[in-house]
Amino acid sequence: MTELLTSAQMRAIEAAAIASGQVTGLELMERAGRGVVEAIFAEWPELRAGSFRAVVLCGPGNNGGDGFVVARLLKEWGWEVEVFLYGDPERMPPDARVNYERWVGMGEVRDISAKDFSRDDFDRFWQADLVVDALFGIGLARPAPLLEPHNYVLHRLFNDSLWWVGKQDPAKIVAIDQPSGMCADSGRELRDANGEGPDEPYAAYLTVTFHRPKVGHFLEDGPRFCTKLKVVDIGLAGSKFEDCVTSHPLRNGTYLTRSPEADFEAMQRLRRAEGGHKYTHGHAFILSGPSGRGGAARLAARGALRVGAGLVTVGCPAEALVENAARLDAVMLRVVEDGAALDAVLEDGRIGVVCLGPGLGTGAREAGLVAAALGARGAERAASLVLDADALTILSREAGLFGALHGRCVLTPHGGEFARLFPDIAEKLAVPATKGPAYSKVDATREAAARAGCVVLFKGADTVIAAPDGRCAVNSAHYERAAPWLATAGSGDVLAGFIAGLMARGFSPFDAACTGAWLHVECAREFGPGLIAEDLPEMLPAVFRRLGV
Numbered sequence: 001m002t003e004l005l006t007s008a009q010m011r012a013i014e015a016a017a018i019a020s021g022q023v024t025g026l027e028l029m030e031r032a033g034r035g036v037v038e039a040i041f042a043e044w045p046e047l048r049a050g051s052f053r054a055v056v057l058c059g060p061g062n063n064g065g066d067g068f069v070v071a072r073l074l075k076e077w078g079w080e081v082e083v084f085l086y087g088d089p090e091r092m093p094p095d096a097r098v099n100y101e102r103w104v105g106m107g108e109v110r111d112i113s114a115k116d117f118s119r120d121d122f123d124r125f126w127q128a129d130l131v132v133d134a135l136f137g138i139g140l141a142r143p144a145p146l147l148e149p150h151n152y153v154l155h156r157l158f159n160d161s162l163w164w165v166g167k168q169d170p171a172k173i174v175a176i177d178q179p180s181g182m183c184a185d186s187g188r189e190l191r192d193a194n195g196e197g198p199d200e201p202y203a204a205y206l207t208v209t210f211h212r213p214k215v216g217h218f219l220e221d222g223p224r225f226c227t228k229l230k231v232v233d234i235g236l237a238g239s240k241f242e243d244c245v246t247s248h249p250l251r252n253g254t255y256l257t258r259s260p261e262a263d264f265e266a267m268q269r270l271r272r273a274e275g276g277h278k279y280t281h282g283h284a285f286i287l288s289g290p291s292g293r294g295g296a297a298r299l300a301a302r303g304a305l306r307v308g309a310g311l312v313t314v315g316c317p318a319e320a321l322v323e324n325a326a327r328l329d330a331v332m333l334r335v336v337e338d339g340a341a342l343d344a345v346l347e348d349g350r351i352g353v354v355c356l357g358p359g360l361g362t363g364a365r366e367a368g369l370v371a372a373a374l375g376a377r378g379a380e381r382a383a384s385l386v387l388d389a390d391a392l393t394i395l396s397r398e399a400g401l402f403g404a405l406h407g408r409c410v411l412t413p414h415g416g417e418f419a420r421l422f423p424d425i426a427e428k429l430a431v432p433a434t435k436g437p438a439y440s441k442v443d444a445t446r447e448a449a450a451r452a453g454c455v456v457l458f459k460g461a462d463t464v465i466a467a468p469d470g471r472c473a474v475n476s477a478h479y480e481r482a483a484p485w486l487a488t489a490g491s492g493d494v495l496a497g498f499i500a501g502l503m504a505r506g507f508s509p510f511d512a513a514c515t516g517a518w519l520h521v522e523c524a525r526e527f528g529p530g531l532i533a534e535d536l537p538e539m540l541p542a543v544f545r546r547l548g549v
């Protein structure tokens with residue numbers, strides 16, 4: 001299982017390893033630099049042969065120390081290497097200082113902030129075959145000086161890189177640990193208090209990080225800054241140092257949502273045991289809005305059915321019955337006019353989960369339905385709930401209903417819905433990040449889940465899922481899992497259906513949200529560009545076959 005580390009956790013692991021006496025900081029730095037060079041050659045095998053020109057930009061801390069190691073190794077490989085330093089060598093941390101001295105025996109170091117540093121000097125950067133950004137790593141705690149608009153040299157690094165990225169033969173910009181300027185804990189760009197910074201941040205072409213990916217590599221703009229992420233082993237994996245600081249899922253760790261294939265329990269649940277009957281696999285009840293607005297609920301219902309719920313029923317007002325009947329076959333229909341009618345439906349104890357929100361409407365009838373779903377029966381016998389879309393709007397208006405949320409609910413807000421439900425939390429995320437570690441989408445989702453007392457799935461290409469007990473996972477649709485075509489009308493409705501279907505099948509709310517979000521991205525990738533929401537459930541059989549379900 002891939003755990004995403006905060007910068008504090010990474011530091012603690014390094015410190016524990018060094019304190020144990022089994023490795024020194026200098027050895028770790030050497031492994032880091034070597035790992036970067038190996039990653040460069042793996043990415044661009046053509047660079048192995050022949051002599052090329054590299055520019056290495058080193059910063060004042062250990063990230064700069066890694067840069068000096070890379071400079072030395074490339075020079076030993078026969079390259080022409082130019083090194084620029086931002087900072088005072090006298091004040092470097094000891095390991096970085098050692099590597100600075102080693103490099104000084106081999107080549108020149110130019111002061112990047114020196115007054116005699118000309119535009120021509122800087123323009124020469126871009127004629128290099130490779131630019132290595134070793135300015136700031138996980139130690140960046142305030143906006144990088146390169147963001148000062150008056151600083152031509154570093155400003156250009158940001159603006160030019162955009163021009164290079166996306167070109168057929170982009171400049172080979174490699175960021176060590178993270179592109180400088182980004183906060184490793186949040187994936188946000190650190191800016192000054194006025195929000196000043198370049199119009200567009202700089203993006204590396206390849207980012208090489210150590211031991212484990214950091215949370216910020218997967219959140220917000222992090223993936224866009226990093227472009228491509230490679231994690232290099234520096235000999236800390238599986239060590240006891242890790243155990244002492246990284247967290248068990250129940251103790252605030254943040255994980256990447258993984259394939260059910262790698263999760264024995266999820267696979268067991270996805271595989272249907274032989275025998276049994278349709279009720280064995282659960283009954284999901286999806287509430288629909290009025291006539292002309294039922295598409296969203298039908299998409300959710302189709303998702304719940306395909307994901308394997310034994311039965312799926314759509315509940316709708318009588319006037320929408322004909323429309324729904326014309327569009328649904330395997331999905332059953334039942335008239336549910338209001339909250340009282342839903343109470344009656346829920347008396348059938350076999351309904352394991354109710355999904356409400358997609359296309360529901362936000363009027364008095366719908367508020368009554370949310371109230372019934374949340375409180376019609378004693379908490380112990382209440383159905384599990386997936387609350388999406390309009391149900392979230394209702395919850396944001398009615399504090400009494402919000403207060404009735406319980407541990408068997410899942411909320412699935414997108415950014416707008418999240419801001420309506422948790423305005424103060426959204427506000428914290430919206431203010432410019434001025435110091436690290438900056439408040440992150442992981443922090444926000446955890447806080448929201450704790451307040452709501454239920455699982456919150458905060459959508460996006462970086463979907464974050466948090467439980468009130470602190471468990472947290474990021475379902476990333478970035479890097480090799482990018483699926484931008486998933487941002488299409490109705491795809492969220494299908495996701496709500498997937499989660500409801502999985503809960504009907506016995507998944508816990510948190511596991512249903514993680515597995516549902518994972519399958520959602522897989523379905524999008526299975527189909528590819530051109531996807532519309534209707535296609536998503538139809539991809540599930542292929543995804544299941546591939547998984548061996």
Ligand SMILES: NC(=O)C1=CN([C@@H]2O[C@H](COP(=O)(O)OP(=O)(O)OC[C@H]3O[C@@H](n4cnc5c(N)ncnc54)[C@H](O)[C@@H]3O)[C@@H](O)[C@H]2O)[C@@H](O)CC1
Nearest residue numbers: 028029032060061062063136137138139141142143144177
């Ligand atoms: N400690 C270790 O054992 C290892 C550390 N490694 C490297 O070390 C990095 C972390 O090193 P550090 O903790 O020294 O931190 P960094 O090198 O990332 O940056 C912190 C340095 O920059 C300065 N700084 C921070 N914000 C600034 C700003 N806005 N303007 C000007 N100066 C600023 C700080 O005063 C400090 O000197 C990692 O990212 C990684 O690249 C790797 O070598 C692996 C091993």
Ligand SMILES: Nc1ncnc2c1ncn2[C@@H]1O[C@H](COP(=O)(O)OP(=O)(O)O)[C@@H](O)[C@H]1O
Nearest residue numbers: 414459460461477484486487489490491492493
């Ligand atoms: N760039 C993206 N890459 C991958 N998935 C995305 C991206 N943007 C949005 N999504 C996903 O698409 C879905 C959109 O849901 P939502 O915003 O509720 O839209 P709708 O209400 O139209 O269904 C969510 O699951 C979200 O995580």
Ligand SMILES: [K+]
Nearest residue numbers: 133136176178
């Ligand atoms: K860097």
